[in-house]
Amino acid sequence: MNINISPIIQAQELLKLYKSENLIIADVSNGKNAKSNYEAKHLEGALFIDLNTQLAEIKDDLSIGGRHPLPKIENFAKTLSNLGISPKSHIIIYDDKNGSNASARLWWMLKSIGHEKVQVLNGGIQEAEKNNFPLSSKTEIINKTELYKVDNWKLQIAEIEEVEKVSETENHIVIDVRDVARYNGETEPIDLIAGHIPGAINVPFTENLDENGLFLSPNFLKQKYEQLFGNVEAKNIIVHCGSGVTACHSLLAIAYAELEIPKLYVGSWSEWSRNNKAIETKTENK
Numbered sequence: 610m611n612i613n614i615s616p617i618i619q620a621q622e623l624l625k626l627y628k629s630e631n632l633i634i635a636d637v638s639n640g641k642n643a644k645s646n647y648e649a650k651h652l653e654g655a656l657f658i659d660l661n662t663q664l665a666e667i668k669d670d671l672s673i674g675g676r677h678p679l680p681k682i683e684n685f686a687k688t689l690s691n692l693g694i695s696p697k698s699h700i701i702i703y704d705d706k707n708g709s710n711a712s713a714r715l716w717w718m719l720k721s722i723g724h725e726k727v728q729v730l731n732g733g734i735q736e737a738e739k740n741n742f743p744l745s746s747k748t749e750i751i752n753k754t755e756l757y758k759v760d761n762w763k764l765q766i767a768e769i770e771e772v773e774k775v776s777e778t779e780n781h782i783v784i785d786v787r788d789v790a791r792y793n794g795e796t797e798p799i800d801l802i803a804g805h806i807p808g809a810i811n812v813p814f815t816e817n818l819d820e821n822g823l824f825l826s827p828n829f830l831k832q833k834y835e836q837l838f839g840n841v842e843a844k845n846i847i848v849h850c851g852s853g854v855t856a857c858h859s860l861l862a863i864a865y866a867e868l869e870i871p872k873l874y875v876g877s878w879s880e881w882s883r884n885n886k887a888i889e890t891k892t893e894n895k
Contacts, residue, residue: 616716616864617824618728620740623701627654627742631697637664637711638704638734639854652703652734653743656692656751660711660854663688664718675880676799676852677714682759685718689757696724696757703730703737707822709814713857717873720864721764722757729861732823765872767847772874773886777808781845782838784871786814786859787878791851794890799851800879804888806849812837814855817862824865831866838868846871852879 618626626632634655636647647657661667665677666684680688694700700719704710712729719727730737738744775781785805790796792811797803805811816833819825825833838846850856853875860870882888 614726614728616720616728616861617731618701619731620736620742623730623737624740624742626699627652627701629699632699632701633692633694635692635700635702635715636704636734637702637715638706639711646705649746650734650744651746651749652737653745654749655703655745656749658688658692658711658715660714664711664714671879672883673880675876675878675883677854677875677879679718679762679853679875682722682761685722686757686759690754691751693752693754694757695754698724699726699728700724701728701730703733705734707733707818708824708861709855709858711854713861714854716861717764717857720870721762722759723763732821736823764870765844767872767874769874769876769880769884769886772806772847772849772881775845775847776806780841782841782847783809783874784812784837784846784848784859785809785878786812786848786850786856788813788815791878792891794888800882802882802888804882804890805878806881807887807889809849812859814850814858814862817859824862827866830862831868834863834866834868843869843871847874848872849874849877849881851877853877 635658636651636655637658639660666680702712702715704712708729716729776783785792792805794804848856848859848871864870
């Protein structure tokens, strides 16, 4: 049975739902102090999920898959069962960076195994606090469940070879959601080389949000992305970022707009820039 559920949930909606049976709240904030921040303060009942160890399988050689490659799907299934997540679970995901930290990545991964009831909290923990959602610092109890049965990723994924083949091809679009300075090659705070994939267009994920860090309306996002995509089909649109995490923010926005989800290039710039591929900067394009 297909469940028509918005990929975004508002804080006021969550307040009414959060004690429901089968509801699981996940804090996927990432960064140096993410776990200690969670232990000091999280939404009541929320479980902590770690991007680096549970939502990715990081290799020694980052040229293979980039900084956050997807885990083997059987390992992701084990992670879900260890967290008590089953196909019946209604999962609400949040982070402390307006969904761009890892909320959208977990949302994409769950949608990609066919999970239906999964939503990202609009505005993250900050918006929940503004709406007086109860907070906690206690250790949450996890009730493990039977293994989540999955066999493959169902959403579209692009590999580096495809990106190279189509990035400058008519009727294909490659979208880079990093900030303008990184796309232009003016700065690169994380990866080894600055610049962007030849032919890629820059549509920063921050443009999905309003001045308060909340997602723009579905109608606004639909108009924006329909205009951007033109007549190009979703299967010919590839979205990437630095390491396949914040790209999911734009895929989430596109889904919120009720448009078909394009392909995710998981390896993103962190893989591309380590494989001696062609690189462009804004200076070169002048």
